[in-house]
Amino acid sequence: MWFNEGISAVHDALVLIREADTARELELLSSHSRPEAPSLAVADVAFPESSRMRSEEYVEWCLQTCRERGVDLFVPGRYREAISEHRARFEELGTRVLVAATPEVLALAERKDLFYASLEGVVPLPEYRVIRTLAEFDEAWAELRPRHRRLCIKPAVGIFGVGFHILNENHDAYEALIGGNGLTVAVDAFRSALAAAREPRRLLLMEYLPGLERSVDCLARDGTLIAAVSRRKRGAFQVLEVEGAAIELAAAIVAKHRLNGLVNVQTRDGRGGPRLLELNARMSGGMLYACCSGVNFPWWSVALALGIRDSSQVPRPQGDLLVAPTTGVRIVGHSSTTGEVPGGMDKSSTIQVASETSLPNGVC
Template identity: 25%
Template sequence: MSGREPTVLVTGCGAPGAIGTLWSLEQSEELSTVRTIGTDVREEQPGRFACDAFYSVPPADDPNFVDELLAICETEAVDVVLPQVTAELPVFASALDRFADIGTSVAVSDPAALERANSKRQLLEVCSDLGVPTPESIAVESRVGLEDAAAQLGYPERPIVVKPPVANGQRGFRMVSEDWDQKREFYESKPDGTKVTMDRLQSVLGETFPTLLVSEYLPGTEYSVDGFRSETQTVAVPRSRDRIRSGISFQTTVTEAETLIDHSRALADEIGLEYAFGFQFKRAADGMFKILECNPRIQGTMVASTLAGSNLIDAAVRAALGDSPTVESPEWETSFYRYWGGIGVRDGELVGNVGEDV
């Protein structure tokens, strides 16, 4: 195994976690060199300068998406594709045979597993079967339905949250409450757009709208669980999300939470997830962990697990190459702190990387 030099294509190089993914590949103790190809829908992305080659590609819903990715994989002799964009996952999963025909493996779960993971309804059914606690949730498609669901969940005495059935980051997520000081927040807090009153939410949504889930608000700490699953091993590495900005972890700590490990392993096996993926949980008022969602792809701060000694991203690549990697247990209580860096570019060439040597 040692000494192999695969070519890996990483999609979504403009994503917040792209640099962490590329860094994790560099840390492989089994692969001597990993040649990386980056793609993104936008040409000007910092991640392109961290890759050996870069291509601008159409979005996943473009009918030419698969053909263009296949052409890139053939040109660059790509061994493994690591998708990082939620919308791309089912597209890749439906074209696995076409990529296999040119000698490229795609590190993505099969279509049935993706549907179970991405569909909030199916995920809740799996959780119910396994005894994994879930927030009380009601699907709505109208103003009247929203008002009725909110009342059933104790609103306005208790805050609620709304989100799409298939979420991507915090897009469409709102915490709805009448009990917050908007004036104080205006002067003292940086705007994040996630808190709204019911009147404000209804003014945005109108009388009818695409399906939303209305759920109980969980006031406790949020946790991500970074996962990896192969034919021989199912790994779960929990971490508390100690500081979050715009849905991105700016401080997170790898923590030995056995309940989250057990829940995540059971869910991954039952859903049939493969390669690298993740779950998100949050503590309810009584301290119970309740699941928020499943991310059947590399998570944005999965690099924290790499830093703790569990390189799940490297394991995903090696599994896609046909090997049987063993992921080491992490060093618990390892913390990750995200900071703002940046690069300088002139005439399309990198001229400096601020923070590279920090």
């Protein structure tokens, strides 16, 4: 099975899969455009990929790679939307492609405004308006502000919370700058910036949800939620929950869009309970926390996709757990090394330089 370039959690996923694969049923392949990527150090076979290929060219390279290496399961991170469009071509080679949804739903999840619209009446949503111009902002502000104590703004397309700001009518710009509260912006300053924008983006003006935020890690199979763990932050720790309204909300999204594999649903409490923030149609960066529940999410996602295990065998996750992060590091090469990792690098050549102070299960 092959994981191509993806988020940093790929390293953790490969380690967890290897821990669960005690019978050594799987050979783990990993590729990346950066030779120092940690995932390359833990795979059985590691090889390079070019950072310069466009999506069409990259899909052809992936097809060739699956053909030459006899890949049974391909879990794409990079260009997963383009790869999912060609799933039938991979299946002709005998390669199953594990992606969260159809190409249409994957594209929909990248546009928060369209994704929200697809879920009207399905799950609780924050009240929002789509704006691009100053006139649209002023109209939406006049409509929403009387109904909500605070409003916020965020891009319709974006990840990791980039571009999110709380709008403040009594904003002290100096105190915000010195005090480090970069999430708050004055309404007048935002209006001025929007009026001066040469290429305004599509933005969401929405009610600010003041309650608890949850991150729900989900294992799904063809629209059915098989297992889920909701993570709630408590300072430097996280509390694991295995039931509640946030998980019910995630189950409704999984069913509506027939999601598959590992996905992550972000919620935040408002009036009446949790409301949807966004869907990450991939495993989350905090997936390690969820695995402390007793469910090895990466392992079960690939085991179900390959058909070597059945969903009825997935253990029930344990909740009411307080989980703390630990620090781990790994040697991935030498600082003088340049260029791409040699093609066909196998585990024996990486284990000599691989060293960890803490394995991912130490997060418990």
